[in-house]
Amino acid sequence: MFKNPLHQFRSRSERHTNNRLGLCIATAFTAVFLVIVFMPPIPIPRDESQSPVLQALAHAPAFPPGSTMARIQQDGKIVVGVKYDQPLFGLLENGFLTGFEIEIARIVAQSLGLDPNRDVEFVEAVSKNRETFLTSGKVDMVVATYIVTAQRLRLVDFAGPYYSAGTGILVRSDTTDIRRPSDLNGRRVCYVTGADSLRALQINAPQALISGLDGNSQCADAVANGQFDAGAMGQPIALGLASRFSGDLKTVDPPMTTEQYGIGIQKGHPEWHAFLDSVLKEKMADGELQAAYDRTVGQVDAESPVFPEVGHFSVEDSY
Numbered sequence: 001m002f003k004n005p006l007h008q009f010r011s012r013s014e015r016h017t018n019n020r021l022g023l024c025i026a027t028a029f030t031a032v033f034l035v036i037v038f039m040p041p042i043p044i045p046r047d048e049s050q051s052p053v054l055q056a057l058a059h060a061p062a063f064p065p066g067s068t069m070a071r072i073q074q075d076g077k078i079v080v081g082v083k084y085d086q087p088l089f090g091l092l093e094n095g096f097l098t099g100f101e102i103e104i105a106r107i108v109a110q111s112l113g114l115d116p117n118r119d120v121e122f123v124e125a126v127s128k129n130r131e132t133f134l135t136s137g138k139v140d141m142v143v144a145t146y147i148v149t150a151q152r153l154r155l156v157d158f159a160g161p162y163y164s165a166g167t168g169i170l171v172r173s174d175t176t177d178i179r180r181p182s183d184l185n186g187r188r189v190c191y192v193t194g195a196d197s198l199r200a201l202q203i204n205a206p207q208a209l210i211s212g213l214d215g216n217s218q219c220a221d222a223v224a225n226g227q228f229d230a231g232a233m234g235q236p237i238a239l240g241l242a243s244r245f246s247g248d249l250k251t252v253d254p255p256m257t258t259e260q261y262g263i264g265i266q267k268g269h270p271e272w273h274a275f276l277d278s279v280l281k282e283k284m285a286d287g288e289l290q291a292a293y294d295r296t297v298g299q300v301d302a303e304s305p306v307f308p309e310v311g312h313f314s315v316e317d318s319y
Helices: 005-038 068-075 102-113 127-133 197-204 217-222 237-244 270-285 289-292
Strands: 079-081 090-093 097-098 122-123 157-165 167-172 186-190 208-213 229-233 249-252 257-265
Touching: 068 270, 079 097, 079 102, 079 127, 079 186, 102 122, 102 270, 102 289, 127 257, 157 270, 167 217, 186 197, 186 217, 197 208, 197 229, 208 217, 217 229, 217 237, 229 237, 237 249, 257 270, 270 289
Parallel strands: 079 122, 186 208, 186 229
Antiparallel strands: 090 097, 157 257, 167 229, 167 249
8 A cells, every 4th residue: 555655754743743742841840840849938028117116136145055046046037827817917918917926926036136027937827737837847936816725735835825815706797686606506607627716616606507717818708798697716806807898897795705825836845935935924024015916906906905924824625
């Protein structure tokens, strides 16, 4: 049978072209994969004018060799897990992080002799990954509306507490039939998966129709659009979110519970624990923690907080 040589040539040429195309695609995919996997984390930038009070110390303190403080100082940065979606506490907006707990992270960095505006690497720590970040060593500490409970104390340590707050209720502004926690029974209520709000709902509204979401902002959006009747979250967080919804949301008083916020750290570092406690005590005494509160949470909640006693936690045997 006659075979057209042009056909044979075309077939070989097409095979060659296809092979080259496949090689190019594989090479491009490999390059993208390597960039994603091995690209170093990029610290979140911050407008330094938003924290005019905090500047680097004139002289860096000395720490015992081998301590966590000495290691962080040698690294030239501290890695901190924070929230990115919680107004007043930890909010990433337009590339900048702001909030009370962002200020606490910078105060700790300053006390270590680092530049509080440049030497803090922030990592988003959602409620369900905080313990993992600490036990794996991904972060040096977590300051992320981290409520201290007996269950969590079995996994990680806590410095502090530095703040007391209750689990609040967020509803639409036109809601009139949710006035107390028990009114949530039979209602659709969202909370953040891994957050202590679940325990508060189980105790105060055991018949509520609850659903866990990934973040408080997502929960607030779902309440605002009618997907849920209410959201359960820390009272200050609820206040912050309500302030951002142009009057569409409000909080219900009083809160369901009262809990304490602490700085989460990996177990087995007593010198790091003691250092953080000493920083909190010092900054409570000299008014710097109050000033950080005033320029963040205090912009919405005019009531001045009574800071808890550092080193004394009041916890229940729950998550």
